[in-house]
Amino acid sequence: MKHISRQESPDSFEKWKARNRSAHWGEFGNEKNHTVEIKREVKEKLLSQQNNLCGYCEVAVQLDDSHIEHLKDRNNYPREMFDYDNFIASCQYTDSCGHYKGTGYFSGIVSPFDNNCEQRFTYTGNGKIIPVDENDSDALNTIEVLGLNCKRLKDRRVSIIKTLELADNDFVSQYLSNCEDWLGGFYTVVKYMQK
Numbered sequence: 001m002k003h004i005s006r007q008e009s010p011d012s013f014e015k016w017k018a019r020n021r022s023a024h025w026g027e028f029g030n031e032k033n034h035t036v037e038i039k040r041e042v043k044e045k046l047l048s049q050q051n052n053l054c055g056y057c058e059v060a061v062q063l064d065d066s067h068i069e070h071l072k073d074r075n076n077y078p079r080e081m082f083d084y085d086n087f088i089a090s091c092q093y094t095d096s097c098g099h100y101k102g103t104g105y106f107s108g109i110v111s112p113f114d115n116n117c118e119q120r121f122t123y124t125g126n127g128k129i130i131p132v133d134e135n136d137s138d139a140l141n142t143i144e145v146l147g148l149n150c151k152r153l154k155d156r157r158v159s160i161i162k163t164l165e166l167a168d169n170d171f172v173s174q175y176l177s178n179c180e181d182w183l184g185g186f187y188t189v190v191k192y193m194q195k
């Protein structure tokens with residue numbers, strides 16, 4: 001799980017929020033109230049602060065194949081529905097990440113905003129993500145809730161691991177800086193392959 005440094009919420013979004021304090025989520029990004037542009041701007045900012053990687057599984061994503069996901073879901077945390085710091089750009093797959101998690105947020109969840117999130121997980125040669133500390137139950141539950149060991153993700157990681165197994169360290173470092181273009185994402189998998 002690659003760490004995300006939070007940035008400031010876009011001005012246009014904060015201004016719209018101030019004028020629409022009782023808005024529902026469904027009204028945001030609607031043609032009728034001209035918020036399509038504002039929602040796009042929010043998503044663009046999220047994608048740029050995430051280096052165009054899904055905030056959970058690190059697959060490379062763009063505007064049209066991602067969505068604004070609420071770390072704390074809208075059902076249980078309605079007050080944080082329009083809180084920019086609660087937003088993560090997530091992939092659209094249903095076997096992992098935002099759509100899979102749904103209302104599965106729990107207080108100990110490891111989030112990409114946590115400073116030590118990259119140190120909490122590692123990988124196995126067969127593409128599985130595991131907690132660094134096998135007794136780290138929050139990390140284990142996070143993997144579970146986000147579906148991070150679904151077959152699709154494990155297969156993608158295995159193919160990257162196989163690609164990089166024979167590469168020397170200079171190449172791996174280059175892959176790391178361009179992983180979104182060259183390998184379809186998976187930053188921390190490439191990092192795992194650095195010797």
Ligand SMILES: [Zn+2]
Pocket residue numbers: 054055056057058059090091092093096097098
């Ligand atoms: Zn994802």
